[in-house]
Amino acid sequence: MLDFSATYTDQYQLAMSQVYFKKGQKDHTAIFDYYFRKLPYNGGYAIFAGLQDLLKIIENLKFNDKDLEYLKKQDFDDDFLQYLKDFKFHGNIYSVQEGDVVFPTRPILQVEANIIEAQIIETILLNLLNFQTLIATKASRIKLVSGERTLLDFGLRRAQGPGGYYATRAAIIGGFNGTSNVIAGRDFNIPVSGTMAHSFIQSYDDEITAFRDFAEGRPKDCVLLVDTYDTLKSGVPNAITVAKEMEDRGEKLMAIRLDSGDLAYLSKQSRKMLDEAGLDYVKIAASNQLEENVIKSLLEQGARIDVFGVGTNLVIGSPDAALDGVYKLAYSNGKPRIKISESIVKVTLPHKKQVYRLRDTEGNCVGGDLVALFEEDNIKNMIHPFEPYKQMKVDGLEKEALLKPVMENGKNKLEKKSLQEIAEYSKNRLAELSIEYKRFNNPHIYKVGISEALKAERDKLIASFKN
Numbered sequence: 483m484l485d486f487s488a489t490y491t492d493q494y495q496l497a498m499s500q501v502y503f504k505k506g507q508k509d510h511t512a513i514f515d516y517y518f519r520k521l522p523y524n525g526g527y528a529i530f531a532g533l534q535d536l537l538k539i540i541e542n543l544k545f546n547d548k549d550l551e552y553l554k555k556q557d558f559d560d561d562f563l564q565y566l567k568d569f570k571f572h573g574n575i576y577s578v579q580e581g582d583v584v585f586p587t588r589p590i591l592q593v594e595a596n597i598i599e600a601q602i603i604e605t606i607l608l609n610l611l612n613f614q615t616l617i618a619t620k621a622s623r624i625k626l627v628s629g630e631r632t633l634l635d636f637g638l639r640r641a642q643g644p645g646g647y648y649a650t651r652a653a654i655i656g657g658f659n660g661t662s663n664v665i666a667g668r669d670f671n672i673p674v675s676g677t678m679a680h681s682f683i684q685s686y687d688d689e690i691t692a693f694r695d696f697a698e699g700r701p702k703d704c705v706l707l708v709d710t711y712d713t714l715k716s717g718v719p720n721a722i723t724v725a726k727e728m729e730d731r732g733e734k735l736m737a738i739r740l741d742s743g744d745l746a747y748l749s750k751q752s753r754k755m756l757d758e759a760g761l762d763y764v765k766i767a768a769s770n771q772l773e774e775n776v777i778k779s780l781l782e783q784g785a786r787i788d789v790f791g792v793g794t795n796l797v798i799g800s801p802d803a804a805l806d807g808v809y810k811l812a813y814s815n816g817k818p819r820i821k822i823s824e825s826i827v828k829v830t831l832p833h834k835k836q837v838y839r840l841r842d843t844e845g846n847c848v849g850g851d852l853v854a855l856f857e858e859d860n861i862k863n864m865i866h867p868f869e870p871y872k873q874m875k876v877d878g879l880e881k882e883a884l885l886k887p888v889m890e891n892g893k894n895k896l897e898k899k900s901l902q903e904i905a906e907y908s909k910n911r912l913a914e915l916s917i918e919y920k921r922f923n924n925p926h927i928y929k930v931g932i933s934e935a936l937k938a939e940r941d942k943l944i945a946s947f948k949n
């Protein structure tokens with residue numbers, strides 16, 4: 483894992499914290515909600531990712547000597563710096579499980595801690611969760627159109643700097659099978675694989691010698707890049723020759739890779755040539771600015787591609803640059819808190835809350851999540867948070883509580899899961915959603931509503947400030 487200190491934060495967190503400290507408010511308990519307002523890619527769902535990393539980092543977050551020296555130069559006071567010297571997160575965190583499908587405007591995670599600790603972790607929390615959730619969602623869309631074909635992440639070189647490290651992790655949660663990213667493979671136990679670059683072939687005087695040497699060097703997982711000079715006239719015929727030579731040595735060429743031109747046409751022609759040479763086991767990989775719409779189109783055209791290598795568009799979350807996840811105060815110093823806005827969608831929900839996934843008596847998702855006060859019971863109705871005439875009866879429905887304690891008094895309580903287990907969980911949760919929520923154009927809108935009691939609390943607070 484990358485090394486983080488508690489200065490991985492925005493200056494205003496420290497400025498506010500010094501005031502809380504000086505004014506005797508440092509032990510006031512605060513509750514913050516993490517949620518986003520708009521689904522990325524105009525899609526029908528998002529995949530929550532980044533939780534495991536976040537908790538590991540928060541558990542060990544502290545200000546080291548270098549941080550404190552620097553903050554002293556930034557005009558923070560000695561007594562506050564002394565407090566920061568012993569900083570540790572002691573709070574509670576309640577969260578949806580990593581990999582679950584999540585929807586706008588309802589809490590995905592809640593932090594309950596003293597106000598300084600809750601404030602200092604805000605930036606790293608948003609930084610990690612927004613990015614991984616965006617990329618896991620992108621990966622999941624690519625997976626939806628690719629079926630059982632193999633998906634490899636090739637994005638590290640095109641990522642937003644070191645963000646590529648976590649993009650790879652998120653891609654696996656969203657359904658990718660492996661990566662070219664060696665450090666992410668090492669740290670997250672992800673299968674690492676790769677092919678060859680154009681430079682390797684260019685560095686030889688002829689393509690076939692390059693192929694021969696590579697096959698000799700990597701006999702077990704040899705993939706030959708066939709488009710450097712002419713895919714069908716040179717690359718594929720030379721790959722076939724080398725594959726036959728490998729057979730003579732008792733080896734098997736694993737795949738060829740197409741990286742330019744009309745990938746549908748070239749894959750069909752290459753498949754035919756390989757099959758006619760008796761090489762039906764040699765797979766075809768493709769890359770070049772792939773994303774879910776291109777892959778969908780390629781498959782509709784009958785492309786014979788077994789492996790998609792996806793780089794840029796996956797790791798930068800194209801075309802959306804960011805998830806708009808926010809961290810909003812819901813409760814502090816014994817009182818519910820609200821942020822009022824001209825735009826009703828930006829009004830926050832006060833109090834500690836619980837979120838329930840609604841299911842019928844057979845356990846099937848009915849397409850709705852309910853947000854209620856934490857201790858509420860016997861909830862009969864769900865109301866649209868901003869359009870109160872939209873209501874739904876929920877009293878006959880099963881309610882699965884989604885926010886589970888994952889950190890208690892600063893201790894990470896998250897059940898240990900491998901990335902593959904998180905990905906499997908994500909796959910199963912996504913499978914519970916019907917296809918209408920997964921289509922790319924005008925997907926069905928998943929219902930998110932609030933209980934009558936929560937609405938009453940919110941409206942009471944709005945009225946008190948309006949007066």
Ligand SMILES: Nc1ncnc2c1ncn2[C@@H]1O[C@H](COP(=O)(O)OP(=O)(O)OP(=O)(O)O)[C@@H](O)[C@H]1O
Nearest residue numbers: 741742743744745746747770771772776779780783
């Ligand atoms: N049959 C196809 N249907 C839809 N999209 C395709 C098809 N074949 C390739 N593409 C996509 O079209 C884009 C073509 O990119 P580009 O214009 O750079 O062409 P290119 O063949 O890669 O050129 P270059 O040789 O410069 O790399 C890529 O995103 C690629 O994935």
Ligand SMILES: O=P(O)(O)OC[C@H]1O[C@H](OP(=O)(O)OP(=O)(O)O)[C@H](O)[C@@H]1O
Nearest residue numbers: 636679680741769770771772792793794
């Ligand atoms: O298109 P992306 O989805 O981002 O996939 C990654 C791309 O990165 C490599 O190209 P690059 O030109 O960097 O190196 P190369 O010379 O090895 O092809 C690879 O050949 C892919 O085309």
Ligand SMILES: O=C(O)c1cccnc1
Nearest residue numbers: 636662675676677678791
């Ligand atoms: O292994 C590959 O083929 C690869 C790795 C990174 C980027 N593009 C391709």
